Amino acid sequence: MTQTTPAQERDHEPVPDSSTLMGLLYVLRKAHMELVGKDAAHQRFSQVATRGDARAYIHEVMAPLKAEREKRRQQRLGGGK
Secondary structure (H helix, E strand, C coil): CCCCCCCHCCCCEEECCCCHHHHHHHHHHHHHHHHHHHHHHHHHHCCCEEEHHHHHHHHHHHHHHHHHHHHHHHHHCCCCC
8 A cells, every 4th residue: 555645645735825835836937937938837837726736836847947057057157068
């Protein structure tokens, strides 16, 4: 039998508007807009309603954000081609 973690048990709960999690999501949305454009980022962000949706969104958006951060870091240090 698969064990669920407390976080997974809460995945169906809505993300509270005034939560730290929502604040983090707005910061990620802003960064995501810079990468893919306002419309695409807003469309994806509008699908986030529950904690599970938020978890999926964070995982989905962080990979390209980390790649972009590394690319800019390399350019800044003179190693970008």
